[in-house]
Amino acid sequence: MRYLTAFLLCVLFVSCQVSQQALKVPVERSHTFNASFDKTWTTLIRVLSDEAYPFKIMEKGSGILQTDNMSLDVATMEAYSTTKSSAGATYRNNSGTINLKFFVQSKDSSTTTVQITPYMQGVFFVYKVIANVDEIHVLESNGTLEKRLFDKMGATLRGTKPTV
Numbered sequence: 270m271r272y273l274t275a276f277l278l279c280v281l282f283v284s285c286q287v288s289q290q291a292l293k294v295p296v297e298r299s300h301t302f303n304a305s306f307d308k309t310w311t312t313l314i315r316v317l318s319d320e321a322y323p324f325k326i327m328e329k330g331s332g333i334l335q336t337d338n339m340s341l342d343v344a345t346m347e348a349y350s351t352t353k354s355s356a357g358a359t360y361r362n363n364s365g366t367i368n369l370k371f372f373v374q375s376k377d378s379s380t381t382t383v384q385i386t387p388y389m390q391g392v393f394f395v396y397k398v399i400a401n402v403d404e405i406h407v408l409e410s411n412g413t414l415e416k417r418l419f420d421k422m423g424a425t426l427r428g429t430k431p432t433v
Contacts, residue, residue: 296412299384300419304426306332306375313371313383316421322369332373341365346391350408364392365408383422385415 302309310329317324317336325337346365347353370386389408394401 296410296415297419298386298412298415299382300422301376301380301382302423302426303379304381305379306373306381308426309381309383309422310334310373312422312425313373316418316425317369319421320418325368332371332375334371334373336367336369338366338368341367341389341391346389346408349387349410349414350389350391351411352391352406352408359394364403366390383419385418387414 304312310332313334314324314327317334322339323337324334326333326335328334341349342365349367367387367389370388372384372386374382374384376382387410389410391406391408393404393406395404
């Protein structure tokens with residue numbers, strides 16, 4: 270009976286782990302637009318400027334654009350990352366940073382692909398028995414930011430007002 274209980278607990282544990290992984294929604298980090306490279310590049314710069322992202326690298330010839338670090342507040346970190354505050358660890362307010370790397374590549378004269386690689390980190394205040402500490406965590410994007418930027422770019426390229 271003891272072995273059966275141990276076996277069932279193992280099966281339950283493994284099935285919970287598998288189901289959590291299966292529920293992960295893939296993040297769209299690349300999007301293809303029906304627009305020329307020049308029009309897509311200009312739109313990307315306009316959208317990022319509207320969002321107040323500071324530029325660090327802009328190399329149109331190679332299709333590489335990178336924003337400089339920008340501060341994130343707790344609400345933004347919670348909205349854009351898969352890491353959430355918990356009872357044992359909370360974000361320090363205004364302690365997060367984000368920078369974005371873009372690769373813009375023309376597929377042909379009227380089709381362009383934009384790839385986004387976000388890099389976010391946040392400082393957590395962690396409650397420990399001996400002493401409370403701050404820990405820096407690299408945050409995984411949940412895809413919300415990428416979708417918002419792609420939607421704004423798409424609306425701008427279509428000549429419509431973005432809904433986000």
